Amino acid sequence: MTLYVAREASKQLWKRICKEVSIEILLLAEKWKLLLAGLIFQYIHGLAARGVHYFHRPGPTLQDVGFYLLPELGKERAYISETVFTFVFFSFVLWTFHPFIFQSKKIYTVLLWRRVLAFLVASQFLRIITFYSTQLPGPNYHCREGSPLATLPRPESVLEVLFINFPSGVIYGCGDLIFSSHMIFTLVFVLTYQKYGTRRDIKLLAWLTAVTQSLLIIASRKHYTVDVVVAWYTVNLVVFFVDKKLPELPDRTNGTPSPLLPLVTKDKDSRTKEEHHKLLNGNSGDTVDWRPRVQVNGKILEDANSVHADTTLNGT
Numbered sequence: 001m002t003l004y005v006a007r008e009a010s011k012q013l014w015k016r017i018c019k020e021v022s023i024e025i026l027l028l029a030e031k032w033k034l035l036l037a038g039l040i041f042q043y044i045h046g047l048a049a050r051g052v053h054y055f056h057r058p059g060p061t062l063q064d065v066g067f068y069l070l071p072e073l074g075k076e077r078a079y080i081s082e083t084v085f086t087f088v089f090f091s092f093v094l095w096t097f098h099p100f101i102f103q104s105k106k107i108y109t110v111l112l113w114r115r116v117l118a119f120l121v122a123s124q125f126l127r128i129i130t131f132y133s134t135q136l137p138g139p140n141y142h143c144r145e146g147s148p149l150a151t152l153p154r155p156e157s158v159l160e161v162l163f164i165n166f167p168s169g170v171i172y173g174c175g176d177l178i179f180s181s182h183m184i185f186t187l188v189f190v191l192t193y194q195k196y197g198t199r200r201d202i203k204l205l206a207w208l209t210a211v212t213q214s215l216l217i218i219a220s221r222k223h224y225t226v227d228v229v230v231a232w233y234t235v236n237l238v239v240f241f242v243d244k245k246l247p248e249l250p251d252r253t254n255g256t257p258s259p260l261l262p263l264v265t266k267d268k269d270s271r272t273k274e275e276h277h278k279l280l281n282g283n284s285g286d287t288v289d290w291r292p293r294v295q296v297n298g299k300i301l302e303d304a305n306s307v308h309a310d311t312t313l314n315g316t
Contacts, residue, residue, distance in 0.1 A: 013101065020100045027110040035110070038117025045124040049176040050164040052131055056175035058150040059137035066218040066225030067139075073220045075141050081216040085182050088209055092189040095197070107196050111249050118246060119188045122238045130178045130230075139221045143174035150174060180223045183231035186210050191239045196249065 028035070061067070073080065096109050096116075142149040149172050155161050164170065190206045197203055214228045 017100050024108065024110050027108055031110055031114055034114055035117065038114070038121055041117075041121045041124065045128065045181075046164050046170060047162070048128045048132070049170070049173050049181070051161065052135065052175040053173050054152050054155070055135050056138060056143065056151060057135070058143060058145040058147070058174075061139050061144070061221075062136065062224060064139070064218075064224050064226075066228075067221070070215060070219040073216075078141070078220045078222075081182075081213070081220045081222060084209065084213050084216060085186065088186050088189060088206075088213065092193065095193065106198060106251060107249060112192070112196065115243070115246055115249070116188060116192055118242055119192075119235075119239050120184065122242050123184045123188065123235050124181070126234060126238070127176075127179055127181065127184065131176045134178075135175050136177050136224070138174040138177065139224055140174065141221065142172050177223060177227050179230040179234060180217060180227045182217060182222075183210075183214065183228055184235055186213050187231065187235040188239065191236070195243075 096107070096112055099107060099109060137143070138150070141147070144150060187210060190210050193206055194203055197206075214232070217223050217228055218225055
């Protein structure tokens with residue numbers, strides 16, 4: 001019995017996954033250009049961060065309130081900040097694909113990532129402008145004076161710049177300070193779940209994680225406090241204004257079909273028949289009430305039998 005139940009559950013899960021894949025493929029076929037543009041801009045953002053590293057010049061660490069208030073974690077504990085960020089990143093990615101497995105479906109994955117990439121692109125565009133405007137001496141350990149990674153030699157070819165020395169070029173970058181890229185991703189993910197998530201406890205945990213992430217970034221000396229502060233109000237404003245310009249996601253919790261998806265042929269036929277019945281019955285919504293109506297003495301009677309009964313009583 002247990003084996004049978006498990007087998008039926010696996011069949012239902014597989015049907016649900018196949019159904020969601022078919023729906024998301026239809027949406028992807030329509031929205032792929034915007035999604036591809038957002039993914040390409042992620043590379044452009046990485047290329048810009050790599051390029052500013054060539055302009056970086058190490059110097060004395062600037063005075064910072066956060067550095068006075070928060071003790072320095074040190075090189076051996078700098079991984080804590082990255083671990084928290086990795087947890088936030090992969091948790092959000094997994095949540096965006098939960099409609100493929102769970103029955104509580106409130107979002108379409110393709111449409112949600114379209115909004116997320118729009119928020120990221122707008123925030124990263126502003127970030128590129130700010131860190132190219134003024135290059136500050138990096139507070140991170142590999143960006144300080146005496147570190148061989150603090151400055152980069154002139155590139156020998158264009159390919160050296162285009163390949164951005166991934167992933168070490170991203171991890172050990174310098175100069176891209178104002179404002180924090182880690183906080184852009186964290187805040188965009190948290191704000192998105194705040195709007196489309198369903199668990200209040202997870203929402204509270206997400207905001208606490210964002211605050212903890214901010215403190216860890218400063219404590220690990222990866223950014224100045226101003227980088228984190230600017231990220232908090234810039235990303236919130238970007239999400240607020242960009243969200244108003246984007247079409248709202250259709251809500252799937254009520255079980256109604258999305259207007260973005262094409263109707264099945266069977267649904268089209270049933271709707272056509274229903275409209276035909278409405279026309280036959282004088283635009284009436286009840287397709288069962290098809291009884292003939294006869295007019296006698298200026299009154300509409302529901303059945304011809306009643307006319308016969310009246311005439312009999314009157315003796316005519």
